[in-house]
Amino acid sequence: MHFDTFLSGAFVYLAAAVIAAPIAVRLGLGSVLGYLVAGIVIGPAVAGFIKAGESVMHFAEFGVIMMLFLVGLELQPSKLWELRRPIIGLGGLQVVGTAAVIGLATYASGFGWQQAITIGLILAMSSTAIVLQSMQERALLKTSVGQSTFSVLLFQDIAIIPMLALLPLLAKNPVSESQAGTLIAGLPAWAQTLAVLGAVSIIILSGRYLMRPLFRMVAAAGSREIFVAFALLIVVGITLLMQQVGLSAALGTFLAGVVLAESEYRHELEMDLDPFKGLLLAVFFIAVGAGIDFSLIAKDPLKLIGLVTGFITLKLLVMFFIAKAVGMAKADASRFTFLLSQGGEFAFVLISFVAGLGILGVDDAALLIAVVALSMALAPLLMLFDEKIIQPRFAKVSQDGEADVIDQNDAKVIIAGYGRFGMTIGRFLLANGIKTVVLDHDAEQVESLRKFGFKLFYGDASRLDLLEAAGARDAKAIVIALKDREKSERILEAVRMHFPHLKVFARAVDRVHAYEYLNNGVDTVYREMFDSSVRLAQDLAVAVGKHPYEIHRAAALFRKHDEAIMRKAAKHQGDVGRIMDIVRAGRSEISNVLASDRGEEVVDETKAWLSDNRPDA
Amino acid sequence: MSAPKRILILYAHPRSRTSIVQTQMRAAISGIENVTIHDLYATYPDFMIDVRREQALLLEHDVIIFQHPFYWYSSPAIIKEWQDLVLESGWAYGNGGVALQGKFLGSAISTGGTREAYLETGRNRFTIEELLRPFDQTAYLCGMAYMAPFVIHAGRQMDDGQLSGHAEKYRDIIMGLRDGRINPLKHLAENHTPSPDFKAAYKAAQKGEKNAF
Secondary structure, eight states: OOHHHHHHHHHHHHHHHHHHHHHHHHTTSOHHHHHHHHHHHHSTTTTOSSOOTHHHHHHHHHHHHHHHHHHHHTOOHHHHHHTHHIIIIIIHHHHHHHHHHHHHHHHHTTOOHHHHHHHHHHHHOOOHHHHHHHHHHTTOTTBHHHHHHHHHHHHHHHHHHHHHHHGGGGOSSOSOSTTTTSTTTTOOHHHHHHHHHHHHHHHHHHHHHTHHHHHHHHHHTOOHHHHHHHHHHHHHHHHHHHHHTTOOHHHHHHHHHHHHTTSTTHHHHHHHHHHHHHHHHHHHHHHHHHHOOHHHHHHSHHHHHHHHHHHHHHHHHHHHHHHHHTTOOHHHHHHHHHHHOSOOHHHHHHHHHHHHHTSSOHHHHHHHHHHHHHHHHHHHHHHHHIIIIIHHHHHHHHHHHHTOBOOSSOOOEEEEOOSHHHHHHHHHHHHTTOOEEEEESOHHHHHHHHTTTOOEEESOTTOHHHHHHTTTTTOSEEEEOOSOHHHHHHHHHHHHHHOTTSEEEEEESSHHHHHHHHHTTOOOEEETTHHHHHHHHHHHHHHTTOOHHHHHHHHHHHHHHHHHHHHHHHTTTTOHHHHHHHHHHHHHHHHHHHHHHHTOSOTTHHHHHHTTOSSOO | OOOOOOEEEEEOOTTGGGOSHHHHHHHHTTTOTTEEEEEHHHHOTTOOOOHHHHHHHHHTOSEEEEEEEOBTTBOOHHHHHHHHHHSOBTTTBSTTOOTTTTOEEEEEEEESSOTGGGSTTSTTOSOHHHHTHHHHHHHHHTTOEEBOOEEEESGGGSOHHHHHHHHHHHHHHHHHHHHTSSOGGGGBOTTOOOOHHHHHHHHHHHHHHHHHO
């Protein structure tokens, strides 16, 4: 592609996205539908700005690949384990049920059993891209129906692995066209299966043992661009590797994502790749819209309409039946059904895969692609139908049910800065079962602390997106435990502006720093050296003969008094003379307070006892 | 002659330095073999009482004495905290709570008021032993026998000679208890009858001792 044509193409796509998405969102249709319509408009069928989306599609599929990587990043193996029942139960039911029903319908209409199984499996997939994007826009991801839907999508994503591995076994002709350029072309079916499994294990192993040290090295360079470049490099690298073995790159990156989900660089990766993903996904949806082959529709519109309607109807029925079978409430069942009843982007991958294997004929494959693409285009409309027409009927009933929010990131406290100061705080919170997310900008520190089993992430805590990713929206408090004043100030600003609900607990490196916090309205400020100095003094006083209890009280009083003086002095920050006066006055005051607590100032107390006024001795 | 009794003094004074009477009492019994003085305010200035350690100490002794000024007709706060935490159900009382059965409990206190003030007709309206009933009953519930309290009234009004005389007497009592010269059973608090649990445990202990000789 020439640079000029690339630029003009990019201009068309970007312009379409920029114009269509806001309109669609304003109309309450969701951005996905906007992109799809924009694609149809600029595509060959209408305006003809772009030719068939084939080449763009390849490029845009990269967005799906990236999305799967990000989905993987969200899924630590532990979370995956938590969701194991809905994933396997609900997801398995969905894939097997849908594949069986559609497969039977296909078989009944005269296809061979191999084709019936293949088509059933392909059409059992839903569109992760459309559904996730739509759920995100509707803030459904954390609801129970969102979790169920996500579980199903995940099972589908995972089911791709055995499908890609096993579908070649259904082929009569093992040598495939589409794999002509790959390393495993020409191998017998069992060897291809083996190669697929081998590639998957390579990703898992390298993700586990190779990527972390690489990340640490890159992060240590301290430059954000290099980090972004490395993140992209990983995704591109896996894509290339997968292409070499003729496997779905989306799957490979998803796996890599899961493997990296427990890494401290997760949040940073998510944030750096998110804009790329968003942009590429938009291009993907536009390409799907543009790629709908209207000549095929024109040739036999009734047949295609019949197929699409039949497909969607079957899927709706199976989904609803499953939802009711697992006991979902009506509102949830309806949402679940309408969310998942479309073909998915994996279908494209699978279709070209099986066409390459010779299981499906070229014409059948083209028809199938059109059916899937149309169902995807209709999906946002179906969701809209559910949202505007069906859900309002349940609105009253479901109000209680909707409160059923599953907290994925229910960290109560964010600690920014995990040096000597923050670490003690983290350890204490951890020991008391208070969920904590830790952010630190020192890659080596993060690495070494993770060895102790802390849950911490690498990144600059003053960045809005990192705070967001750390769960600042749902957290209750943030600890600013950095020793760097400027950075602390930036974090405070970011928190004040975007997460004003967060209670701020701040480390002050000295008295003046504490004044600054106090004058900025942060009341919970702690001088880093103060408490340990008082503790040392306390133990020292006992060691040289003072009574422990007396000194215990004296230390508490001293602490309290000094805090009060500090708060008083803070009001006159900058006025050195005034502060000196306050501190000096405070000094003599504290001596009196302590003497009074020891009972020394009441010289006449013995007389009081003599006069037998008090019952004690 | 039986083996010497081991005595634990649980000492509590929040302003130890300002105390004259308690300081004298404490000095009088310091450094005696088989008498452990355990200063609660010094050991737990933050009130974080180590329950297991305290229970182990109790098991090592036969006679437990709370020594403290008589604040507001009772003990200083840390003794209450100590009781609340150390005398656990299932250990000191209740189901399986037999650890302290057969032991003796006592109080060694100093009051600001005179002896006359602690009479029905006095300004404090109740006698010391009436006011000490919670300790009496605590002992009963734990299967311990509660001894007659040792009290120094209005110690601050005494001259040095008088005060040290009282302190000496305190020392004699502690030594007598330790050596068996004083039979605590003959010096129980007014109207205190030990529980059957105490009697059974005490008898068993006596027998065990005889068999040992």
